[in-house]
Amino acid sequence: MLTILVIEDEERVASLLKCGLEESGYKVAVAYDGEMGFRLFTSSKFDLVISDVILPKKNGFELCKSIREIDQSMPILMLTALGTTDDKLDGFDAGADDYMVKPFDFRELNARINVLLRRSTNDIKDVNNDIIYADLRINLKSKKVTRGETEIKLSPKEYNLLVYMVENSDRIVTRMEIADKVWNTHFDTGTNFIDVYINYLRKKIDRDFDVKLIHTRVGMGFIFTDNP
Template sequence: MHTILIIEDEQRVASLLKTGLEENGYQTMVAYDGAMGLRLFQSYTFDLVISDIILPKMDGFELAKEIRKTSPNIPILMLTALGSTDDKLDGFDAGADDYMVKPFDFRELNARIKVLLKRNIESPLSTPDHIAYADLYIDLNGKNVTRNGIPIKLSPKEYNLLLYMAENPERVISRIEIAEKVWNTHFDTGTNFIDVYINYLRKKIDRDFETKLIHTKPGMGFILTDKL
């Protein structure tokens, strides 16, 4: 069963979408603003995103760009009252796969969803052999790490932590998320083992370089970015 994220600030429209999609066999989750939609997307797994463009807190264009940073292949279908060619081009430039103007026929929407899901299944993802961010390079096959071409030796735990951060750049990652996603354990607030490994990693990745990549967001977690 496919799961679809609906991001729509008009509750009546969101309710109609949710009901119609669930009647057609899909699971759904609903967000009523762009920021909530992005949080849900980052917290759960979806097969397709349906998003309005004019949204509170974060519009659909910005939302699509944020989604594309970490999920370049998930289908995004935009719904909007805006119908000009320029609006459609802006939507496609932001990363949308399809575009429907309100009001729309639900049968057409359902048909387009089926096409997008089928296309995504038929386009197998190529497995990358490396991850690069700024001057950081991670060789996924050899599990080797370099920065500005200089080899950096990491322990397996340090490597896995850095890899997860590099897979989620410019996003604050909480201690709970690191514990669950990197080491498959529950975070014990009485311990500081995650902070210890962040410090280990920071010494190896940042200490000898002018631009620092690993940053702490007090009370929130950690972020890999070269923009701070």
């Protein structure tokens, strides 16, 4: 039985999540503040973490960063009433894999959980492989990224975006496709967080190198190629 850690300070919401997830076949542990959540995480084994953002003692972003310091691959889903582009970027920068805004449909939550758990399993199968494109190398086990002899430090979301683009190199990927495959969400045309992350990635991957790999195709999307 897979085990999920829920960190939620509203007891009613925590209780609803626990009951719903247990009905879906998961074992659930609940913490009501960030510090308690981190203590539980470090003392037990979990397959996925669901955390609110606004928490007592240690907020969700800080908690997420703390978890990432000791476990880069743990699937983390953030739940919050905050829904602006900046809020989502803060969550992804902290290391979250997905982001849902309250109120949410429990069926969608279950679907997001299933995607994250499948991705986590697939990551384990691929840990001994490297992805190489031109002078770019990605080690899927250590998550180390280099161009030539230069190591490039990426946030977890930047890393996931890069891996997806390299795996789909030399073809145009749309914003809708990136939202679905990297963020596990439907693309909201009212936000620009995908373009923001493309720009983050471009600065780290391309800015200091003569050959540019990330290119924009106006009106279509983006393409990862050394032959634009």
